[in-house]
Amino acid sequence: DDDDAESGDEQDDSNDDDDESDDELMDDEFDKETLEKISNLETELESNPFNYSAYTDLIAILRKGSDFDKLRAVRQKFRANYPLSPQLWMDWTQDEMKIAASEEDKQMICDLFDAGSKDYVSVDLWLEYCKYSLGDIGTSEGMEKARTVFERSLTACGLHTGKASLLWDSYREFEMALMAMQGSEEAQTKQKTRVINLMKRQLRVPLMDMDKTLGELEELLGEKPDPNVMRDFHKAKEKLKKIEQFEVAILNNNESTLESYKEYLKFELKEKDPARIQLLYERAITDNCLEPTLWEDYLSYLDTNLRIDSVSLPVYERAVRNCPWSHNIWSDYLLSLERYEKEHKLIKKVFEDCLSVGFREPTSYLEVWLTYVSYMRRKTDFKKTGGDGGGETESMTELRQVLERACEHLVRVSGDPECVMLKFYANLEADQLGSLENARKIWTDILAVHPFKTSVWMEAIEFEKIFGDKKHLRKRLERAMEKSHDNPEAIAHLWLMFEREEGSLEAFDHCRKMIKLKMDKMENVRAKEKRENDAVEDREKAKKEKKIEKDKQYRRDKRHLASEQKKADREETKPTEGFKVPTLPGPTTTKKVVEPPPGFPGGDVTATKKRAVEPPPGYPGDGADESNKKQKLDPNLSEEEVKQLRTVFLSNLDFDVDEDMIEKLMENSGQVTEVRLVKHPDGKSKGYAFVEFSTPDEAENAKKRDNELVKGRPMYISECDPSRKKGPIFKYSTGLDKKKLFVKGLDSSVTKADLGQVFGQYGELSDVRLVTYRNGHSKGIAFVEYKDEVDAARALVKTDGMKIKDKKVEVAISNPPKRKDESEPADMKSLGGTQQKDFGPRGKGRSQLAFMPRSLTSSVPATNKKLDLVKFVKPAAKPSAENGVKAAEIGAKTAENGAKSADNGAKTTDNDAKTADNGAETTETKEPVKSNSDFRKMLLGSK
DSSP states (O other): OHHHHHHHHHHHHHHHHHHHHHHHHHHHHSOHHHHHHHHHHHHHHHHOTTOHHHHHHHHHHHTTSSOHHHHHHHHHHHHHHSOOOHHHHHHHHHHHHHHOOSHHHHHHHHHHHHHHHHHSOOHHHHHHHHHHHGGGTTSHHHHHHHHHHHHHHHHHHTTOTTTHHHHHHHHHHHHHHHHHHOOSHHHHHHHHHHHHHHHHHHHTSOOTTHHHHHHHHHHHHTSOOOHHHHHHHHHHHHHHHHHHHHHHHHHHOOSOOHHHHHHHHHHHHHHTOHHHHHHHHHHHHHHOTTOHHHHHHHHHHIIIIIOOHHHHHHHHHHHHHHOTTOHHHHHHHHHHHHHTTOOHHHHHHHHHHHHHHOOSSTTHHHHHHHHHHHHHHHTOOOOOBSSSSOBOOHHHHHHHHHHHHHHHHHHHHTOOTTOHHHHHHHHHHHHTSOOHHHHHHHHHHHHHHSTTOHHHHHHHHHHHHHHSOHHHHHHHHHHHHHHOOSOHHHHHHHHHHHHHHHOOHHHHHHHHHHHHHHHHHHHHHHHHHHHHHHHHHHHHHHHHHHHHHHHHHHHHHHHHHHHHHHHHHHHHHSOOSSOOOOOOOOSSOOOOOOOOOTTOOSOOHHHHSOOOSOOOTTOOSSHHHHHHHHHHHOTTOOHHHHHHHTEEEEESOOTTOOHHHHHHHHTTTSOEEEEEEEEOTTSOEEEEEEEEESSHHHHHHHHTTTTEEETTEEEEEEEOOTTOOSOOOOOSOOSOEEEEEEEESOOTTOOHHHHHHHHGGGSOEEEEEEEEOTTSOEEEEEEEEESSHHHHHHHHHHHTTOEETTEEOEEEEEOOOOOOOTTSOOOOOSSSSSOOOOOOGGGSOTTOOOOSOHHHHTTSOOOSBOOOOOOOOOOSSOOOHHHHHHHHHHHHHHHHHHSOOTTSOOOOSSBOOBOSSSOOBOOTTTSOOOOHHHHHHHHHOOO
16 A cells, blocks of 8 residues: 555656646747736636637647647547537647557547537548548558548538539549559459449439549440439439529528528428438538527427437437527427437436526526426326325325426526416326325415416416315405406406306305405505506696796797897987987998989999899808808897707608717717707607707808718708798709709619719719608609809700610709799689689580680680790710700700790790799790700701
8 A cells, every 4th residue: 555655646746747847848838928828718717618719719829839738638628518610620630640659549530530520510521531541541451441431421421512522532532542552353343343333323412523523434434324324413413403503502601601501401301302401401500500490490300200319319419519508409309318218317417417508598497397397297107006095106206306396496596487387386286196285385375476466366266176176266266356456357257157156145145245345446446546647647747848838938038038138229229309410421422323324335223233032042142141141240149049050950860860879970060069859758759850069150061961861861951940830941943054954764773973973974063962752762853963054065965865774864954843832822623712713615614604716715825834844855966076065055045045034023924934043934925935846956956
């Protein structure tokens, strides 16, 4: 014993020396920072052995050193907790090959290859295994071993359409090499037959480069193969054509191949080839190992179609290693073990492993416990023991222990809020275990958890109906009537029916009395709850109304103060009564301007006067800007008015846009001081908001971003004007604009950038506006504005009738019709109530008569007919660019002359053609209206 102790001490000392030498070696190989990182990773794995990234980082660092023992130990721990990817297995085997010296080391490498092939299906890993097995082909045993490895690789991956040809070709090259090594002719013939049979097997499988394999077989045979081989080849070729699209989809989709594999599996399941289906599932799992639904589908197929325990159970074992959080896989695993009649010891071990995993959702434990308890119930012998049959069997006692443990565990993890396991336990106690008293105690515990829930009381009543007696049932009904709050009417109905069927008159009267008392009590309780709810609603409503009234009062006070201030200012400037001090003439006096006589060629006096007609909305003149500047700089503005100038109104916003997003979006225009998003009472956005900036200039800059897309919708930005009841003012010109083109017939996919690219080649663009709906979708029309009229004319000639994205578009000079004034009465064909116009003889009712002869009515020109947009048609003979430009200039001027000036303001007698300046109606009698043909002749010239 002393000698053994001494030898043990010496061995410990030698191990300590080895550890010290390893530490010294690592100190020499790695710098201080790397050593500290290694120490941190080791500490992390000691505290959390399931940290996947820590394993991979530590292995990557240790591979750069020479401490293979430490690297192997880390990999062993990694393998115990996780399945390794094919690349990790190949790295491991390559590192072991560097130091393998003995036969034991070589066998360990083969064991690593075998273990790696069980985790995932990988053609690359099998190729490495096959290459490694060729190291001992110098002996007959080595050749048979290598041939066995090749055959196993074909069994595992031989049907892989994309990569299996690598295995087949390697196997064939191996056999060809053996054929060349044969000395006798007989041995060569035998080996040649083996190669030919291998190639025939390969031609039966749909693989890439099948034609090349067929050519090699013909070359080896010296003739064409027999008809059976060709039939198998063509059959495989047809199969390859069907599945090639799925293989290409998987190859091209590098990010997520799950959907591609699902489509592929649908096809293969219809073909009903078990070998191909199983391999395809394995390939899908290799690329998507963390998808529990994919594992569940694979396992369901194996259990339903194959039903082979040696095939299904290893897949279950791999599934729970890859997706340990899936309680469905664990439950199916337990059922599969029971289905294949495995030992109770193995099933119990799997169940204990399941409990030790730790599920994300506490309710997941309930499903696993129900599966295991159901298994225990099926294996329990419920025959009573003893002379009187009152004893319990050992399996009954074990079942009760499992049930008690399940209830305790579920209570501890809060995994059974509805007491499903307790109800199951109570039913087993009353029915199978024969202890009604224990069952009633369990139901007492259940009712203590849910004392006022009517549905639970009804289940307890149903339990007494099945297993109990009338006495306990009546007590249960009366107790339920007393306790239930959410639906006592249901309990009352059950109790009344029970007393009608089983009870006496006294019991029936007692039942009605108790029900009446309960209903009266519930009526008072519900009335009180209603009053409380109404009071809460009234308080909330009053609070909202108070806030609204406070805001109204604040605005009312502001307006009152502003009115008082203006009145005081007027009083100060009002002249006082009495003596008025005469004003002295200034240093400069304005001479009296005498108007020239009619026909005088001098300047028009009226031209110097201020414009009497207000410009249309969006008019680019300086009047509006100057007034705004004066308003901003006016020191007499109130605080509320200045705040209004700093605020813009945002509308047509997406309902998902919140205050933070708006503030971040509008910071590009200036400093945002406040964002007021208008919401419904439930807190959801109404789609519009008010944004206040620090200065009015920043607010003006923000208005320039009108129609900017936010989440696919155009965001409308306008000035903040609470007094305006209608929508935002139309900002664009509504008359003839020779620099602007109107484009219609656009495809819905055409973008602003597409239009800029098409029209930009004809001149410098000022603006491109694609008209959209409120949801951001294109209306198929657009306005393209040039900086020069000549460029616009050139673009009009070149682009009208052009195809943009396979749709023919129409282009014309922008001259939109005047918008109808809502204040004017609409033309209606009625007997009264509106201001009726002359609709002509066809527009009158049947009761009205036309006194003008038909022969005269046909010659009367139709009135109130609006001019259509000018449509320019491209001629067959294309003129020169210079002539086309000049003609375009003449046509633009003529179009301008055709629409009368806004200064006359006179209404027309024959048409309503609107002008570009003020929208006044022109008089056709002064100049005839130009048609499309006239404009085309003026632009392009007449032949």
